[in-house]
Amino acid sequence: MDLSELERDNTGRCRLNSPVPAVCRKEPCILGVDEAGRGPVLGPMVYAICYCPLSRLADLEALKVADSKTLSESERDRLFLKMEEDGDFVGWALDVLSPNLISTSMLGRVKYNLNSLSHDTAAGLIQFALDQGVKVAQVARDQAVKNWRFVEKLQHLDADYGSGYPNDPKTKAWLRRHVEPVFGFPQFVRFSWRTAQSILEKEAEDVVWEDLLAGDLEGPGRITSYFNEGARVRPRLSHRYFQERGLEPATAL
Numbered sequence: 001m002d003l004s005e006l007e008r009d010n011t012g013r014c015r016l017n018s019p020v021p022a023v024c025r026k027e028p029c030i031l032g033v034d035e036a037g038r039g040p041v042l043g044p045m046v047y048a049i050c051y052c053p054l055s056r057l058a059d060l061e062a063l064k065v066a067d068s069k070t071l072s073e074s075e076r077d078r079l080f081l082k083m084e085e086d087g088d089f090v091g092w093a094l095d096v097l098s099p100n101l102i103s104t105s106m107l108g109r110v111k112y113n114l115n116s117l118s119h120d121t122a123a124g125l126i127q128f129a130l131d132q133g134v135k136v137a138q139v140a141r142d143q144a145v146k147n148w149r150f151v152e153k154l155q156h157l158d159a160d161y162g163s164g165y166p167n168d169p170k171t172k173a174w175l176r177r178h179v180e181p182v183f184g185f186p187q188f189v190r191f192s193w194r195t196a197q198s199i200l201e202k203e204a205e206d207v208v209w210e211d212l213l214a215g216d217l218e219g220p221g222r223i224t225s226y227f228n229e230g231a232r233v234r235p236r237l238s239h240r241y242f243q244e245r246g247l248e249p250a251t252a253l
Contacts, residue, residue, distance in 0.1 A: 017093035
């Protein structure tokens, strides 16, 4: 493992990886993510992934792998060398983030905090493995999706939703079939995704909230109105719930 690139230039990051074992491109794999150096005031932060086929998981366990924080430095060195020897079924990749990169990210004008940096680094390593053709297993998610129990009592609800990814035509078709004009989608759907929002904008009913004033729906008005004298704050009526019950805010006790 050569970190000379990072040692020469402490301004960015350095990614290292093993060759991808051929079996990892053919069989479903399990992948783990680990981190070192998040807390120290000195040195880089390192994120790493390791993967192997599900069929060889027992062989990986036989190496006596464990949480890196429970192992001594010599044990970690021994395990890494052993993994290198077993490169026919074990693969790895790591991202080394320099102290300077961490500092400039967190202290820049536009903050890029450590949580975001850590999240994006871990996600980037997983995406790197996928891009290299590693068949990362999605068994748990597949089972959850397949056996999802809808809390809504909907008629004619089918499970032909494809992969669930926004670019899947079957997923888009399922969303259009099951959008409800007033209530939107079942809780199975991520409303915040742009794909779902676009379908709601086109197929669902427009909503006007009853506690909005009529004047609030007319837009901001002319810019010259901001230069006129006099009070510009319009009285805001209380919600109908309070009006019907004769309730008013208490200004004095």
